[in-house]
Amino acid sequence: MAVAQRLLDSSEGLLEGVRTLLGLLNELKVDLSSSEHLGVLVAIDSGADEWLLGVEPALLGAAFRASRERQLHDYAEKSWPEVQQACREVLRLVGEHS
Numbered sequence: 001m002a003v004a005q006r007l008l009d010s011s012e013g014l015l016e017g018v019r020t021l022l023g024l025l026n027e028l029k030v031d032l033s034s035s036e037h038l039g040v041l042v043a044i045d046s047g048a049d050e051w052l053l054g055v056e057p058a059l060l061g062a063a064f065r066a067s068r069e070r071q072l073h074d075y076a077e078k079s080w081p082e083v084q085q086a087c088r089e090v091l092r093l094v095g096e097h098s
Contacts, residue, residue: 001094004087011080015048015072018083021090030093037086044079 003024007017018041025032025041032038060068 001091004090004094008084008087008091011076011083014076014080014083015044018044019048021087025090028094030090035086035089037082037089040079040082041086044083 001021001024003017003021007014007021022032022041022045025038030038032042
């Protein structure tokens with residue numbers, strides 16, 4: 001689970017990483033309600049739509065884009081400790097299923 005390990009090491013790309021990790025967990029049929037730590041991943045994913053991920057930067061005004069990027073960076077930094085806990089849980093669960 002390279003995605004979980006990457007999220008343990010850095011908050012960069014946190015939202016995209018969380019979404020990727022959730023996709024992998026769904027493929028593995030992991031019960032996301034089995035742990036409050038895993039629930040954090042679901043909550044972050046649920047709120048990710050407001051961040052305009054995937055919107056072509058040229059379509060956004062420069063000031064708006066810069067403001068959103070700062071907010072996203074702050075959100076990622078604030079959320080990162082909980083994501084790290086979830087990633088540790090994921091690595092533990094995957095290790096049990098290996």
